[in-house]
Amino acid sequence: MRPALLLAYGLTLLATPTFADVERGRDLMETGRFEEAYDAFWPAARSGNADAEELIGVMYALGLGVDKDPVRAFEWYLRASMKGHPGAQSGIGWYYEVGIGIQIDLVRAYMWYALSAIGGDPDAAISQEEVIKKMTPEQIEHAHALIADYKVWMYPFR
Numbered sequence: 605m606r607p608a609l610l611l612a613y614g615l616t617l618l619a620t621p622t623f624a625d626v627e628r629g630r631d632l633m634e635t636g637r638f639e640e641a642y643d644a645f646w647p648a649a650r651s652g653n654a655d656a657e658e659l660i661g662v663m664y665a666l667g668l669g670v671d672k673d674p675v676r677a678f679e680w681y682l683r684a685s686m687k688g689h690p691g692a693q694s695g696i697g698w699y700y701e702v703g704i705g706i707q708i709d710l711v712r713a714y715m716w717y718a719l720s721a722i723g724g725d726p727d728a729a730i731s732q733e734e735v736i737k738k739m740t741p742e743q744i745e746h747a748h749a750l751i752a753d754y755k756v757w758m759y760p761f762r
Contacts, residue, residue: 622648626655633659638669649680657684658692665695674705685716688758690723694731701735710739714747715754722759 629644642663648656661680664673678699684692697716700709713735720728736744755762 622651622653622656626653626659629656629659633668638663640669642669649683652687654684654687654689654692657681657687658689658695661692661695674699678705685719686758688723690720690725690728693717693720693723694725694728697728697731697735701731710735711743711747711750714739714744715750718747718751719754719758722755722762 625644625648629641629648632638632641632644642660645656645660645663649660657680661677661684662668663670664677664680666672678696681692681695681699685696693716697713697720699706700713700716702708714732717728717732717735721732739747
């Protein structure tokens with residue numbers, strides 16, 4: 605794609621309602637207007653925007669403008685995680701590590717932390733180091749097999 609076309613395409617993406625909704629929602633969250641933030645995120649999340657999905661997950665995890673609900677938080681984080689959102693992936697890893705709303709699964713915790721680290725989350729590697737201390741060699745081997753399966757799909761060029 606030519607640079608001019610690439611720039612025009614990028615500017616078009618920035619002007620889309622989905623991007624604007626997410627930015628507006630973030631601004632509302634910063635001022636403590638959580639119910640309005642949720643309403644701003646909703647259209648973007650319904651359109652599959654991973655940032656909006658992750659932020660709705662945060663809202664359910666912490667009870668910001670909605671009833672605190674770890675199961676719903678997990679589901680929103682999972683949607684964003686499957687789209688390669690590193691923050692949501694780290695959140696999923698934590699849910700699996702501590703077992704809030706789901707059963708503890710150290711293999712999946714390690715896998716999600718690793719994918720998050722690959723995606724650029726700077727704290728995920730620290731979480732990975734902590735969870736591996738609780739794992740057996742067989743669990744670690746299984747986690748690495750899952751990481752290899754997901755990595756080629758989520759991060760084909762890394």
